Amino acid sequence: MQELLLDVHRRLAERYIHLKWWPADTDFEMACGAILTQNTNWRNVEKAIAGMKDGGLMSPEAVLSADYEFLKECIRPSGYFNQKAERLVILSRFILDLPGGTISGLAEYPAERAREMLLDLKGVGEETCDSILLYGAGFPVFVVDAYTMRVFTRLGILESKKYGEYQRMFMDNIEPDAELYGMYHGEIVEHAATVCLKRSPKCGECVLAEICERKGVAES
DNA sequence: AGCCAGGCCTGCC
DNA sequence: GGCAGGCATGGC
Known part of the structure; x- marks a missing residue:
């Protein structure tokens, strides 16, 4: 095998x-992409990511302080924007609580623990979780x-x-x-x-x- | 004009 | 524990 x-x-x-792989300028952008690409064509995700950048929302602090309806408008092209806006807020709050306030802070934990923490978040399933662990935090998970x-x-x-x-x-x-x-x-x-x-x-x-x-x- | 896209949650059984 | 139904937009 x-x-x-x-x-x-x-x-x-x-x-x-x-x-x-996983094109992104920052680990936060990468993690947002993982949410935005859920059951969605990457072409639409690119528009939503550009929308967040244009709206000045490409940081956890900005997402948390942004007008919620404005956040939805920025990510609208990726579809499911009501759910995804909520998921981005939850993810942003989680990230700011990590060591260093970034996704890479997950690396402070054992892989299993980091995986549990992510899976506990509403809107983060196995694929989204493992994508963030691998491409965002550098854990060797497939x-x-x-x-x-x-x-x-x-x-x-x-x-x-x-x-x-x-x-x-x-x-x-x-x-x-x-x-x-x-x-x-x-x-x-x-x-x-x-x-x-x-x-x-x-x-x-x-x-x-x-x-x-x-x-x-x-x-x- | 439909069908599909780099899922996930909820509610039922 | 498995499975249908809902979520929404843009491209082909």
Whole structure:
């Protein structure tokens, strides 16, 4: 399994080259992006992030002191703005209470504790939590999302709907390495979102075609 | 014109 | 513990 997972990574890395994934100027912007991208196309998230910046809201202090309706207007393009505005406020308050008042302050805690703290926040589920832990605070936790499940189910590597099972598959077989985990997850998203395996897979055209064939996955 | 997007919560069973 | 329904906008 370890060899297979690293093989997929190598093939993706050859095709999708990026220095550091999860584009964001600050860890706060990264964390906001994690909220804003919930069930939402990244193109719309970019508009909302730009909206927050234009509105002068790209800091936890600014979010907390802003007019609530104005905050909603700024993030409107990302959809679900009523829920997401509340989640941004909750997240901002949480961040200011961390050591140093920043997301990176989470690194003061053991990974398990930091994960619990984030999951306790209303509006932060497993994917949002792990994204922040990995890309915001540098913990070596593997992020699983809809793309990850779709790709690895499609490859015939793991048939499951459970977040934890996918995460364990990666973390039990690949050494903890935040840099590697971040790259790998980024490659999966780039691959699934831009080229292949969106809804109707055409494995014959993608860099994972050989693996599809080896696993006996039919092209369609 | 629909269908979909880098989820999560609530309320039911 | 699993599963439907709701949340909202913009792109293709």
